[in-house]
Each structure stands twice: as C-alpha cells, then as structure tokens.
Amino acid sequence: MTAASPDLLLSARGVTKRFGGLLAVSNVDFDIPRGSIVSLIGPNGAGKTTFFNMITGLYTPSDGSITFDGKTLQGRNGGGKFVLSKPHEVVRAGIGRTFQNIRLFGNMTALENVLVGLHHTLKGHWWEAVYRPKSLLREEERALARARELLGLMRLGKRENDYARNLPYGDQRRLEIARALATDCKLLLLDEPTAGMNPNETLELTAFVRGLRDRLNVTILLIEHDMKVVMGISERVTVLDHGEKIAEGTPQEVRANPQVIEAYLGRGAAGHG
Amino acid sequence: MTAQNMPSGGRLRMAGFRERLADPKSQVPILVVLIVIAVLYAAFYNDLRQGVLRPIFEALPFPSTNVLIVMCYYGILALGLNIVVGFAGLLDLGYVAFYVFGAYTTAFLASPLHDLHVPWWIVVWVAVGIAALAGVLLGAPTLRLRGDYLAIVTLGFGQILPVLARNLDNINVDIGPIHLVDFNLTGGNIGVNPMDPPILPIAGPWGDELIFSNSNPVAAFYLVLVLLLLSFAICVRLRDSRLGRAWMAIREDETAAASMGINTVSTKLLAFGLGASFSGFTGAFFGAYSTAIFPESFNFAVSISILIMIVLGGMGSLRGVVLGAFVIRYLSDALLPYLGSFVDEPIRGLGNALPDIPILTQRLQEFHLTSYNFLLYGLILILMMLYRPEGLLPVATRKAELHGLGISEEVSLGTSDEVAEAATDEAAELQEIDLDEGLEPTTGEPKQPGAGP
Numbered sequence: 001m002t003a004a005s006p007d008l009l010l011s012a013r014g015v016t017k018r019f020g021g022l023l024a025v026s027n028v029d030f031d032i033p034r035g036s037i038v039s040l041i042g043p044n045g046a047g048k049t050t051f052f053n054m055i056t057g058l059y060t061p062s063d064g065s066i067t068f069d070g071k072t073l074q075g076r077n078g079g080g081k082f083v084l085s086k087p088h089e090v091v092r093a094g095i096g097r098t099f100q101n102i103r104l105f106g107n108m109t110a111l112e113n114v115l116v117g118l119h120h121t122l123k124g125h126w127w128e129a130v131y132r133p134k135s136l137l138r139e140e141e142r143a144l145a146r147a148r149e150l151l152g153l154m155r156l157g158k159r160e161n162d163y164a165r166n167l168p169y170g171d172q173r174r175l176e177i178a179r180a181l182a183t184d185c186k187l188l189l190l191d192e193p194t195a196g197m198n199p200n201e202t203l204e205l206t207a208f209v210r211g212l213r214d215r216l217n218v219t220i221l222l223i224e225h226d227m228k229v230v231m232g233i234s235e236r237v238t239v240l241d242h243g244e245k246i247a248e249g250t251p252q253e254v255r256a257n258p259q260v261i262e263a264y265l266g267r268g269a270a271g272h273g
Numbered sequence: 274m275t276a277q278n279m280p281s282g283g284r285l286r287m288a289g290f291r292e293r294l295a296d297p298k299s300q301v302p303i304l305v306v307l308i309v310i311a312v313l314y315a316a317f318y319n320d321l322r323q324g325v326l327r328p329i330f331e332a333l334p335f336p337s338t339n340v341l342i343v344m345c346y347y348g349i350l351a352l353g354l355n356i357v358v359g360f361a362g363l364l365d366l367g368y369v370a371f372y373v374f375g376a377y378t379t380a381f382l383a384s385p386l387h388d389l390h391v392p393w394w395i396v397v398w399v400a401v402g403i404a405a406l407a408g409v410l411l412g413a414p415t416l417r418l419r420g421d422y423l424a425i426v427t428l429g430f431g432q433i434l435p436v437l438a439r440n441l442d443n444i445n446v447d448i449g450p451i452h453l454v455d456f457n458l459t460g461g462n463i464g465v466n467p468m469d470p471p472i473l474p475i476a477g478p479w480g481d482e483l484i485f486s487n488s489n490p491v492a493a494f495y496l497v498l499v500l501l502l503l504s505f506a507i508c509v510r511l512r513d514s515r516l517g518r519a520w521m522a523i524r525e526d527e528t529a530a531a532s533m534g535i536n537t538v539s540t541k542l543l544a545f546g547l548g549a550s551f552s553g554f555t556g557a558f559f560g561a562y563s564t565a566i567f568p569e570s571f572n573f574a575v576s577i578s579i580l581i582m583i584v585l586g587g588m589g590s591l592r593g594v595v596l597g598a599f600v601i602r603y604l605s606d607a608l609l610p611y612l613g614s615f616v617d618e619p620i621r622g623l624g625n626a627l628p629d630i631p632i633l634t635q636r637l638q639e640f641h642l643t644s645y646n647f648l649l650y651g652l653i654l655i656l657m658m659l660y661r662p663e664g665l666l667p668v669a670t671r672k673a674e675l676h677g678l679g680i681s682e683e684v685s686l687g688t689s690d691e692v693a694e695a696a697t698d699e700a701a702e703l704q705e706i707d708l709d710e711g712l713e714p715t716t717g718e719p720k721q722p723g724a725g726p
Binding site: 088 | 507510511513514515516517518519521522525526528529530531532533534535536537543547
C-alpha cells in the first residue's frame, strides 16, 4: 500500500465488486486529484453506480481499497487493518453525494433538507434539545444561517419553506446539491445530475457545476452515461465498460479512443471516429 | 421576500414559551385556557355534580375525574409511541412491552411484593430509565428490519412481556451462587396489589398528607396532568431539534439519511429509547394511582388502541395524538357507558323475550355496550380512512400528501399571490442563463466549506 500523494484527494486501488457470480466492478484503479472535476462514464450497466456506492459505503468492495484524504475508507489501511466505513462515516470523512433518482426528504421543507445535511456538523445532544442551553440555540442559529446561505447559493432562497416534493424538477436537483454541500464535503459526488433534463437544462447544470468548483473549492466527481455532458467540464474522464476500466485521460483523449467509441456506439462505428 | 420573515419555519421554531404566547397565530393561549378549564373542572367536579348542576350532569355524558386521568395517561402513552411511529416512522405494534417495564419497575420498588417502599418521586425516574433501557434493548435486534418485518417482531415483544409478567411468580434457579426457590418476582396472575401511591407530606383539608391515588382523584389528576404537559413539552423540543430532523429524515428515506451523515443505528435506538421512556412515566403513574397492577392490564389491545389514537389524531402531530388519546378514552370510558345506560336494559330485555337462539340470545341477555369498544374503534378507523385519513389535527405535510395538494397557503409561504410572484421571479431568473451570476449568493459571500474542521 503506497501512501497517497498529497494532491490526490481520493484514490481507489484494485476495487472489485462481485454480486454472486456477476463481476460488477473488476479491479479498477481510480484517482481524483484535489480541486479537479473528474468524470466516470460508461454505457448503462457498466458498473458506475456500483463503484460510486462503494465509495459512499452503501456497498462494501469485494476486494481492493479506497483511500480518501489520507484516510482509508474501505479495505486494508497502511497498518494492515481492515476498514469498512458505513455511509455516515464516509460523509463525516468529507464526501457528499446526490442520487441518480432524486432522494430528497419529500415531506420536509427545502430548508429542513439542508439542515439534515448539516446534521453531522452540529454538536448539540438530544438532552440539550430538551433544556435548550444558550450554546445550542446559538448553534441552531448558525445552522439556520448556513442553510439559508446554501439555499441562496442554489437560488432556492424563495423556496425554503416549500416541501421538497412540491419543488419543480430542476429545483429538486439543485436542492440535492445544496443538501450534499451542507455536509461540508471536500468531494462532491454527483450521480447522473442531468438525468431527465432537456439539453438546455443540461447545459445550464454543467456550467453551474463548474462554477461550484471554482467558487467553493470542492472537488467534483460526476457520473454520467451521456458522454456529451462531461466532455465540456471534466479535466479527466474515466470510462468503465462491463465493470472494467477501458480508458482514462483528458476528454479529447477519451473521445478519440477507439475502445470507448466501440463501447458506446458498437464495433462498426469505431472505424469512423 | 416574505418567506424568510414568516414564523412558518415549522419545526425550526426555537421560540420560547413567552414568544409563542405573544404570537397572534400561536395556539398556546388556547392550550392555557384548556388547562385552566380542566383544572377547575376537576376541582369542582364533585360539587357541581351534587350541586345545582346536578340535572345537567346526570343528563349528559360529562367525564368524571377518573376518566380525565385515564385520558391523560393514555395521552402520555400516545406521545411516546408517536416518537417511534410518527417521527421515526418505525411501526411498533408492541409498545405495551415498555409500559410493562414501567409499571413493574414501580411494583418492584414500591410495594409489599419485595418489601421495598421507595418514594414514588424517585421510583418514577427509575421507571423512566428502565423503560428507556428496555426500548433500546428491544429495539436493537430490530434495527435491520423495515416495515412489516419490524411490526411483526415488535408485536412479538408486546406479547412476550405480559406473558413473562404472568409466569415469573415461582422461579426456581440453582446456578452457582444463585439459589431461588419459588421466588415470586412479578406476582403472577394475581398481579401486585397493593402498591404505594405517591404521597407528599403536606397537611391540608385532605388530611395529614396528600395522596395521589384513586382515593383522591383530583390530586392524581393534577399529577398526571403535570406529567402529560411535561411529556408534551419534551416532545415539542425533541421534534424541533437536530435529533427530530434526523428522525424525520429516516422516516422519509433511510438510505438518503445515512448518506447525509446520520448514524441511523443510534438515531433509531434513540427513538426506541426515548419513545419507551414515556411509557415509564405512565407505567409508574398507572400502578401507583390504581395501587394495583395485573398482567391483563397490558394485553395486545393496549398497543393497538394507542396506535389507533395516533392514527385518529394524526401521525407525527403532537396535539393530534393527545387529542386522539382523549377522544378514544372519552368514547370508551364516558360516552359508551352513558349510551349503555339507555340501550343496555332494552337489549337485555330483547334477549330475554326472544326464543332461544344459540349464542345470540346469551349475548343479548348479557349485553354491555362498553364491551363493544373495539367495534367502535374499528368503525372510527374505517370512517377516518374514508373521510380524514390524515387524522383530526394533522401536520400540514400529511394533510397535503393525502389530499394530493400542491403548494398551498397553509402548507407554506404567504398568500398564493406571493407564491405565484415568487415562482415567476424564479422562472425569469432561470431564463437568463448567466450561470456564474446565478451563483451569486443572495446573502453575502458564502463561507468556504473547506474552512470547516
């Protein structure tokens, strides 16, 4: 196990996931440099979401290890100890996420959704909630201010008292991002953020994501099956197909890679570029 | 921007009691008036009943002080179960198990059964602690279960505990240093009788000391009312807290909640533990007030009737579940006996007059309307599901959800005009796709998330 170099925020080594006899992800190495926008693409069923779920702790890898910010999240750490991080531990380490099919807390307001994202950054105990010391009230005030700030950032300021399920689709997508940012994450994982959007909205969101990185200093990992989406904003693209990494590099390199073209368009198309 | 100035932050309100009292929209004044009425009613119930108002009291089903007491302690039980079912969304069909722990803890510590006579004022807190511990212990094995499976396991616990109470009356153990011969832990079928009532050494018109038991229902009512208000206040504050939000997040989507940094294991255990602790209050009060407990007092029907109270009042709504408890107990303890006083005799007469039909005739001859209270609960549930599935005093979300409403005034911000206006503004903003400008926060420069710990 080599120590992760300081400019790598996340590094995965030999990550494998088997579901019974099915090899969903096979021996994938994957690095995310700090401050970058990185994409993981591949056709439907390539193992992207499985990989993603291993990073976030929803699945445990069958093999391999994932190191984040110098700390081993999954697999053997430097001392040879086996580590399995649960989802909430992964969040506490600094990884926030959104879901492919939006999973907001529908019957809570937009503001409350963001406050749930802030949950682990708050320290108040439940017995303090009963007698409400000044420190708890101050903490809640701060949390409220921070949540409103994030909603403002996502242009949802006027929606704070709307129930999440009443929001328009685009607002729900942005609220999910606001909620993920509330976890104070260093790495933001966006799982097909443009799913179900028209080309115009897609364009809007991708530009928005780039703005997020520039302004908030978060590193971003995008998962997409639509190649066009990621080409414009990613610095590095990794392509998965049938659970294996088939290409990696800048968008231009990946675009020109015959294996990628084949995976997406079939064997016949590869010759034409 | 009306939204941010409105106090409609719902569960986010951290306003104190005085601010709520001053708020014109607040319902606290109504609550205060209701409490004052209840206190006066209980104080003068006997005088009124025997005095000038006697005809009215005899003609109408006014609840007696004892009925008020039952209403109140079921209110506490409903508040406790509401934490588990209404807040955290964990369907618990065995809530009576924790009630057993509360009541028997009181019986162990304050009765001749084990010859312990700890003052009730200490016992009640022990009972709360034991019930909470039981909640955590019984909750732990169910953590991996969701939905129906959780309901089945909790149902099992609810059945096991009363059976244990019934059968742990002659324990014979001979393991190492432990020698028990016919050890009577729980009093078995005959229960524990008598039990010490709560006593305060205050002399007054009531005698040398103030006893809070069924021999002095007015004092007992005041005590249970205090416990109910205390439970209510604790529930309000828990709901408005970080933990309350975490419970609701788990209820909405457990996976998403975990992915937002909520430790679902500890949060669910806290729901079980805190929910159960309220049944510690009730168990301790019930045992000491009635000065006796029996295993039959804790059957499955109790769990179900508390659940019915929650559904009737509105799941997750604190005022709702207390109202639900009041309505159900009032119906079965005051209204049914009242109606029974009119219909019982004629129906029994009918049974005597009819030719002998197996079962039916006997049923009619022994007719008691009060023993048909579960029929009434069933009827109430069916009517509720048909006409008001969200409950009597629902939280706004469930109301909207079950009636398929979109954004409505009572649900969220301001008037519908303002909503429409806000929506148009939003749409206009979205039209100009200048995204970097869109990132400008509305309130000051955003804090850098990296600057955190």
